[in-house]
Amino acid sequence: MNGKRPVLVMAILAVALAALTPAAAQSGWWTAEYFNNPNLAGPPVMVLSEASPSHNWGEGSPGANLPVDYFSARWTSVQNLSPGSYQITVRADDGVRVFVNGVAYINQWQPSPGNTYTAVLAVPAMPGVLQYTFVVEYYEATGSAYLDFSLALAGGGQTTSATATVNTGELNVRNAPNPYTGAVLTRIYRGQTYPVVGKNADASWLQLNVNGVVGWVNASYVIAANLQSVPVTDPGGRPTPPPSVSATATVTAWALNVRNVPNPYTGAVVTRIRRGETYPVVGKNADASWLQLNVNGVIGWVNGSYVAATNLHTVPVTDTSTRPTGAVAIVTTGQLNVRQTPDPYFGVILTRIRWGETYPVVGKNSAATWLQLNVNGIIGWVNARYVAASNLQNVPVTG
Numbered sequence: 001m002n003g004k005r006p007v008l009v010m011a012i013l014a015v016a017l018a019a020l021t022p023a024a025a026q027s028g029w030w031t032a033e034y035f036n037n038p039n040l041a042g043p044p045v046m047v048l049s050e051a052s053p054s055h056n057w058g059e060g061s062p063g064a065n066l067p068v069d070y071f072s073a074r075w076t077s078v079q080n081l082s083p084g085s086y087q088i089t090v091r092a093d094d095g096v097r098v099f100v101n102g103v104a105y106i107n108q109w110q111p112s113p114g115n116t117y118t119a120v121l122a123v124p125a126m127p128g129v130l131q132y133t134f135v136v137e138y139y140e141a142t143g144s145a146y147l148d149f150s151l152a153l154a155g156g157g158q159t160t161s162a163t164a165t166v167n168t169g170e171l172n173v174r175n176a177p178n179p180y181t182g183a184v185l186t187r188i189y190r191g192q193t194y195p196v197v198g199k200n201a202d203a204s205w206l207q208l209n210v211n212g213v214v215g216w217v218n219a220s221y222v223i224a225a226n227l228q229s230v231p232v233t234d235p236g237g238r239p240t241p242p243p244s245v246s247a248t249a250t251v252t253a254w255a256l257n258v259r260n261v262p263n264p265y266t267g268a269v270v271t272r273i274r275r276g277e278t279y280p281v282v283g284k285n286a287d288a289s290w291l292q293l294n295v296n297g298v299i300g301w302v303n304g305s306y307v308a309a310t311n312l313h314t315v316p317v318t319d320t321s322t323r324p325t326g327a328v329a330i331v332t333t334g335q336l337n338v339r340q341t342p343d344p345y346f347g348v349i350l351t352r353i354r355w356g357e358t359y360p361v362v363g364k365n366s367a368a369t370w371l372q373l374n375v376n377g378i379i380g381w382v383n384a385r386y387v388a389a390s391n392l393q394n395v396p397v398t399g
Contacts, residue, residue: 169266198233363398
């Protein structure tokens with residue numbers, strides 16, 4: 001038995017080392033591995049291909065299978081570098097490490113309120129370009145979660161491609177850099193990162209490649225890196241609002257939040273308005289439960305329940321996330337949670353509805369086991385077992 005122990009120990013050590021080995025790197029892009037613990041332990045629960053390690057999750061998490069606190073991640077990439085001196089810069093809340101070809105250039109594996117760390121990488125003068133393997137490791141303790149990473153040539157030249165990371169709950173990608181006339185092509189969500197392929201003249205709008213869909217986003221709602229290398233693909237500056245419409249909204253609540261998207265939980269507050277104030281209505285969602293106002297030049301959304309509106313028939317639909325489907329759901333249990341995502345364990349509870357109440361169904365998952373309802377302007381998910389639903393054949397799959 002004693003003669004077998006070294007073999008057993010070596011086998012255990014080999015398994016442990018294999019668990020700590022980063023995923024195979026991709027040229028230019030990054031292989032991202034996410035772990036449901038702060039120690040990069042065990043197999044990752046999510047593996048993605050991303051344009052950059054830079055993310056801002058706010059108070060949230062990178063995915064449904066990951067906690068909002070005490071998670072970790074590792075990004076691996078092969079970068080082609082020309083000779084020169086490069087500065088590595090990271091800003092993290094909380095811990096971060098950066099390895100280049102297996103050497104630790106930054107090692108700050110402790111809680112941090114968003115400190116910035118730098119290191120210098122010297123690439124020797126040799127013909128052509130050299131390949132360097134970068135590994136960036138990160139862990140979140142509590143509170144806000146974000147990581148900014150950049151690699152820059154001394155003198156200001158950037159070596160990493162331009163990227164944009166979504167910094168709001170949901171963001172429209174449009175076919176033109178204009179919130180009034182640009183049609184929505186797709187939507188992207190907080191923490192997602194995409195390559196920037198163009199910008200307008202003042203970089204107030206950025207053109208992204210969203211998995212093959214090329215469209216425009218308002219730069220106020222992303223964290224962008226390396227924009228100096230991006231060509232101007234639209235020479236216009238900030239879009240001019242369309243002519244004012246006759247529709248108006250007068251505040252009936254004491255105070256009312258104006259948000260950047262029509263959602264009371266993911267929409268960031270851009271300003272506040274008060275009882276008796278009147279503003280032009282420049283847009284609405286499909287069922288007019290949310291209205292888009294021009295508040296002295298600030299464009300934002302308010303819940304239609306808290307304003308008295310006129311002439312809404314003249315207002316264009318500028319958000320289609322709650323388009324009416326004709327389907328309704330009647331609650332058949334005493335009390336039912338309405339969640340932010342179709343998940344009974346990780347879905348944040350937005351509100352509760354009760355026996356006999358009826359609400360429009362605006363979406364469903366692929367199996368129709370969860371339904372997305374419009375509960376007086378709050379869009380959320382319920383388990384289909386606890387409602388009686390009709391006309392689901394017209395409901396789009398939204399989750």
